[in-house]
Amino acid sequence: MTITLVNDALRAAAEVTRQASPLAVRGLTVSYGQTPAIFSVDLTLRAGAMTAIVGPNGAGKSTLLKAALDVIKPLAGTVSVFGQPLAQTRDRIAYVPQRASVDWDFPTRVIDVVLMGLYRQLGLLGRVRAPHRAQAMDCLARVGMEDFATRQIGQLSGGQQQRVFLARALAQGADIYVLDEPFAGVDAATEKAIIAVLKGLRDAGKTVVAVHHDLATVPDYFDDVVLLNTQVIAAGPVAQVFTEDNLQAAYGGRLTTARVDPESVAG
């Protein structure tokens, strides 16, 4: 009897945490054919923290984010945003897709891409007025791209493209920022600029979650970490979770090929 009582209490406490969490997923499973890309993933983001999702190639990191945002349909699982269903809380989430997922020869300018972040607010026919443009320019300035506003997006370097995507997310003025590999293939200056913006968001009380590849920078950049390999191997504050043992469990034999600085790994 006592044991069930304790279990009930624990479960209730977990439920309270989930209700308060900016983004909580439970039992999320996505499969391509009969092979699960992610299997029964539970994840509860901490408000006002930066969380890294880390794992080997094919671990389902991007899939997890996409399924959490309903970009791909999960086979099973529920998602809640601040305790409410996703459908009612879309405007509180900004998503930055992988840079390589779009055609950069698309006929559009930098400023137009950032204005896309205001489309929900503008609606179908609302006119883009001076304040909207000023807001978009402000977002470009925050990522150091204000001089590129009228360039065609194909003329940008990879790092600049990534910054424009971030500016579009900023324009949404969301509470949760979900980024899919924001540092993939970007130059050092861009990485610095992006991490500064993300830390600024966190310090303003926003919640940030990003798929991240460079294990060496995890402790520098992030507060929390989720180690994923189809299932969640470990999740929590970097100091407790980002350990040699957990990494070994997530990466298996492949850890030797991953660049890990032993000093950056706790314990």
Added chain:
Amino acid sequence: MLTDALLLQLGYNATLVTLGAALLGMAAGVAGTFLFLRKRALVSDAISHATLPGVGLAFILMVALGGDGRALPGLLLGAGLSAAVGLLCVQWLTTRTRLGEDAAIGAVLSVFFGLGVVILTVIQTMNAGRQAGLEGFLLGSTAGMLRADAILLAVSAALVLALVLLLRRPLALAAFDPAYTQATGWSLGRIDLAMMGIVLVVTVVGLKVVGLILIVALLIVPAVTARFWTDRTDHVVLIAGAVGGLSGYVGAASSAVAPALPTGPIIVLVGFALFLMSLLLSPGRGVLASVLAHRRYQRRVHMRQGLLALAQGQPIFEALTQRLMQRAGLVRRDGVATAQGQAAASKALRDETRWSIVRADSSFAVAATRYDGLTPIEDVLTPDQLAEVDARIAAPQVVL
């Protein structure tokens, strides 16, 4: 005669049909832009070929019910229904089987078209079928169009234009970044459905004018033509509308002069002429501009390499480099540098030295991204920064 037709001097009906075709061309150009940007251009080919069985069956049904088999609204209704079935088949094959969209399009297009041809052949053997004129749906024929038909054309085209205006933002968003669209809470499925619905209307209404074989050209050619002239989505849409409108106008007017000529091919040829002109002559993306820009760039690279070779006292091997430098008066015919050449060479070398300092120093990281081997460093750094760089050239820093 053609001038008369182009100036709308051939009577009320011909004028109405010409204006209707122009409006249809605009609608097709505008709607087709989003199809092109979404990279689903060929789906419209499947849709248009899938109209044929519907046309034939509608004819048979109307005759069987004792009506006039040639009534355009009835034929178009049949065309629309069978095109919708074809579209659903493409969607189903693409999403529910392992077939790719290209294979699905090929399968649906050929099967529906084959079925349509069989039905038309059957109709030829019917008594009422002899003068049906249904073959006009293959290549388009505006001859003999009634006033009511022209009005139907114009109203539908106007409806399409209004719908695209209303939905331009989600349509553009879905074409550029489908994942973001979905994540932001728009329904990608519904946006695509709306786009296909719009394309379906254009196709069905355009059947009589352009014909089902060539309607894909009226949807796609204006968009690819417009893409040569601008880097902005809204401008592509407007230019594509203009190109489509002009094609439809000229095509229908020519058809009024020479009723034996099928309208569709003329419309397509006008569009093609505009496309060809854009391909060759457009300032940004045109073939001519690309060739010129490439040659200009090549010359700058050769000049730069030549100057650096001079500065370092190395011989210049490439004939193009020698020729360019002689022409610019930088070297004499025997390959010895002129005074002007000496000055330019040492300037180039100093530039490179300055750049190498800038690129090695992380505090200049932003400026370093501007390095392309050609840009003068004065364009990138302030005089103060330059002075700092020069100080380091004069006195190499000692690393601790």
